[in-house]
Amino acid sequence: MKYRVSENKVLVVLEKGDEILESLYKIAKDIDIKSCWINGIGAAENIILGAYPLSEKKYIKKDFNGEYELTGIIGNITIKENEPFVHIHTTISDEDCNAFGGHLFSAVVTATCEIMLTLMKKTINRVECNEVGLYLWDFE
Numbered sequence: 001m002k003y004r005v006s007e008n009k010v011l012v013v014l015e016k017g018d019e020i021l022e023s024l025y026k027i028a029k030d031i032d033i034k035s036c037w038i039n040g041i042g043a044a045e046n047i048i049l050g051a052y053p054l055s056e057k058k059y060i061k062k063d064f065n066g067e068y069e070l071t072g073i074i075g076n077i078t079i080k081e082n083e084p085f086v087h088i089h090t091t092i093s094d095e096d097c098n099a100f101g102g103h104l105f106s107a108v109v110t111a112t113c114e115i116m117l118t119l120m121k122k123t124i125n126r127v128e129c130n131e132v133g134l135y136l137w138d139f140e
Contacts, residue, residue, distance in 0.1 A: 003027055014113035021086050021106065028084035033077050034123035038088060040073035042113030047092060049102035057133035059103065067110050068092040078124040080135050085126060
């Protein structure tokens, strides 16, 4: 993993074998990110995606083995219970260009992963919403 801070951006290059969320948590702690937006592309394997049916109030997870293109990574880093919280959704595609998407739980980079973090000046905290069953943005 390599990263470079440039004004309000952090440019990140993840290398073969890097786990995406683990790497972003490390960067968030290294440079004390309070809130940012995440955009990226790349390739990965050992991917776990999830969907959150509100009626269930729990994630349904699906494993994707083999290599996939990360055609779009989007998300944010905010603060949950006084710690950085990485929240990412992604779309992946197989060698036949079939696409799958959802909440990203885990992915290991195969070739590369290029991510840009856009830093924000204000801290965004998350608080638990019992009705939804998730920690949501709180502007109070």
